[in-house]
Amino acid sequence: MPHPYTRPGRPRHPDILTPAEWRVLTGLRDGLANAEIAAAGSCSVETVRFHLRNIRDKLGLRSRQALRDWPGRPVERLAAAEREPRGWRIREQIPLIAVPDMPRALAFYKGLLGMEVITSWPDPPAVPGWAALAAGAARLMLHQGHHRRDDAARPRGGPITLTLYVDGLDAIHASLLAAKASPTTIERMPYGAREFYVSDPNGNELAIVEFALSDPGYTIKRDREDQA
Numbered sequence: 696m697p698h699p700y701t702r703p704g705r706p707r708h709p710d711i712l713t714p715a716e717w718r719v720l721t722g723l724r725d726g727l728a729n730a731e732i733a734a735a736g737s738c739s740v741e742t743v744r745f746h747l748r749n750i751r752d753k754l755g756l757r758s759r760q761a762l763r764d765w766p767g768r769p770v771e772r773l774a775a776a777e778r779e780p781r782g783w784r785i786r787e788q789i790p791l792i793a794v795p796d797m798p799r800a801l802a803f804y805k806g807l808l809g810m811e812v813i814t815s816w817p818d819p820p821a822v823p824g825w826a827a828l829a830a831g832a833a834r835l836m837l838h839q840g841h842h843r844r845d846d847a848a849r850p851r852g853g854p855i856t857l858t859l860y861v862d863g864l865d866a867i868h869a870s871l872l873a874a875k876a877s878p879t880t881i882e883r884m885p886y887g888a889r890e891f892y893v894s895d896p897n898g899n900e901l902a903i904v905e906f907a908l909s910d911p912g913y914t915i916k917r918d919r920e921d922q923a
Contacts, residue, residue: 710754710769717769719746724763726883729866760772763883766865772889784862789827789834791902795840798823804828811857816886856900864905878903 712720722732729747733740747762756762794800801823804810808828815823825838836858861867864881871878871893878893890904902903 700722711767712750712769714769716746716750716753718748719743719748720762723747723759724883726887734760766869768865783867785857786860787834788860789836789858791836791838793854793856794837794839797824797826797837800837800839801826806834810835856902858902858904860904860906862905864891867903 709719714740718736719732722735727735729740729743733743736743750762751757754765754767755760756765769870801812804829805812808830810827810828810833813829815826817823823839825836827836868878868881868891878894879891881889881891885887886906888906890902893901893903896900
């Protein structure tokens, strides 16, 4: 016989959101529509809507954008991060070079240096605004112009930006804010990444980037190795 003061049903989950709610929120943060979240989680669209209603009620947030911007992370993931050695989890670093004329730059790096374009955005046949190239173990990226909405807030260093692909973007951003390093706000980009910028004490610009782990090409290096 249950204790008279015990509530029926499942025990209360120790986290603010249940594991199923975290999965739905992660899909939303990765830019998925409700139907895509449902397909990824092998559930119905109505189940996704049910979880989203519960998430909004628990967090007091009404819009999808507000849910994307909410900085919370699962308790288990935060606890695991606390157990890990201190330091950024950097997967790889690649220089990003600003160029005024992308076709001319590609002709130089491909035609004269023999580098290969391994990925670009937008996809062909459009002239890319961004391209990643490789030759042997060397990697570099080119970009013409910039697509950031808050470009005025972006640090201004030299023509080369060092791009760091990381795990734990939110924790890194929080640590930089706490250190008063003035990182820009985190943005979700049209190619699936979340990123922000920060400058070192000498004015050199760093781009800090994290792709969703569900993306099979979440770093340029992995994408290229998968094709080998």
